[in-house]
Amino acid sequence: MKFLAVVRQVPDGESRLRIEGGRVDLSGATMILDQMDEWAVEEVIRLQEKHGGESVVVALGPERAEEALRTALAMGIDRAVHLVAEGYIDPITQAELLAEVVRAEAPALVFTGGQQADWDAQALGPALAEALGWPVVSWTTQIELEGETHAKAKHDLDEGAEVVRVALPAVFTSQQGLNEPRYPTLPGIMKAKRKELKKLPVTAQSRVEILEQSIQERTRLNKLIDGKDPVAAAHELVRLLHEEAKVI
Amino acid sequence: MILVVLEHDGARLRKGALEAISRARQLAMGPIAGVVIGENTQAVAQEAAQYVPVVYAAEVGPYTAEKWAEAAYAAVEKSGARVVVATASRQSRTWTARLAYRMKAGLLEDTLESRAEGEQILATRYSFLNRVTERQRASLPVVLTAKPNTTPPAEPAGSGAVEPLEVRLPTGVEVLERLGEQRKGVSLTEAAVVVTGGRGLGSAEAFAGVEELARTLGAAVGATRAVVDAGWRPYSEQVGQTGKTVQPNLYIALAVSGAVQHQAGMNKSRYVVAVNKDAEAPIFKIADYGIVGDVHQVLPALIEAAKKLKD
């Protein structure tokens, strides 16, 4: 069977974001494989380890996104496809572009992250499923194949969770609890350098345009009270919340 | 024509549905139709008809994204709507993506506010783990989801008509089992005050104090991922990137380090309070008020002080 992961490269949540000309400037940020996509990659590797076959990772993004693909290859994925495109592309248009690659690869299933840590979009997985005419299971915490035609999966809803049986091929998106991603090992990193990484330049007209981005760091008061005398500190805090902030 | 997809609990419209109606009215792009999808839709559609002139009722059984997308699309075709509005619940953010793809629409996800300008819709939303605010624009057709708690709920506006809607049921996903989580007390995403406990509390038992403080303040209880992973609290209480996003007037973080993934779920709270023994903890950088001290000593004192205030 063939298993496919769709990934993005995003700034590390810890790195400083700068705004330049009304746009987020990532030139100084540390870029990583999206942590929710890491769960997707790990799951695809585990499925391959259990059921055999092949694993493929696909990314849509600028040149530097190759690093995220190499990370996935170093974790153990067999080969990579990189759709090279600059700038913001909305998830619906992303799905349109990615669907072509997925259709050509014809995997048994696609796994991607539950939410992108840069555009905070949750739409890519379900939009891709729609583009392919496949079912989607979002926020998946457990998956098990039932032969080659179905999978049983557990996934989160707004309240609680449910267990579903899904006809394959299908798209799944990841959620915490799915697995613990492995770290790329040194031999894995060396091997990843020789693995196939196919580049395909694409152009796209995004349906959604970003007009302006800004960082609204709320100015916080940062009033710290020493808690050596807990009773006095607690009273002072409650007084401030009541009289100054007026929130209790 | 604008179509509003109205979320409900099988008996009543959810608050998010009323917020979505407000959003549709704000756009002021002509008449509004509603659709109620799922189980027991007739009764809910009757309630909805107090808000919108035409409500379609699509009886399709338990939720799957495929069924919701199919039903919403049927309502789009029937009403001729070029704009669809829904609340940005997690489930909606799944099926609206399918719908937007099918409509070849621009998808404006999880928006804070939105307005129409001719044939375009402008909206604001957060991105980069809630750190950035961005303005977006899309040309019709558009599918738009409204972040909960960003819009006042709609008021009734008369009495409309209910029409059944036939939907071709898609196959592919079969629901085997629902695993419910009991919701008690104030709902986390709607609460005006949230008290969250972190791993620094040390045990599940220590959450008795968190619950007591929450009760005293009329607050909802939240938890960090470390606490949920340890099995001290249910996942439904998790705040953060992979949990819930909250934006209360007051957020109290007890023995929470304030990791970026946690911040992604709470950094837009109006006031943030932190109690932590480590003065260097990242949570203090985004706190308005804080106590540097041992939570086991500070929490009981806080409960006492809060009770005294409420008396």
Ligand SMILES: Cc1cc2nc3c(=O)[nH]c(=O)nc-3n(C[C@H](O)[C@H](O)[C@H](O)COP(=O)(O)OP(=O)(O)OC[C@H]3O[C@@H](n4cnc5c(N)ncnc54)[C@H](O)[C@@H]3O)c2cc1C
């Ligand atoms: C992809 C991804 C998604 C994630 N999503 C989420 C999410 O949705 N929500 C979330 O919360 N996390 C999430 N995390 C995890 C996150 O990175 C942190 O690990 C987690 O938030 C830490 O929880 P904590 O602050 O309770 O625990 P810790 O980091 O262990 O912090 C405990 C704090 O308590 C303090 N403390 C200890 N003892 C005391 C005491 N006696 N008195 C006072 N203070 C004390 C310590 O100084 C410390 O600051 C995610 C991680 C990843 C990789």
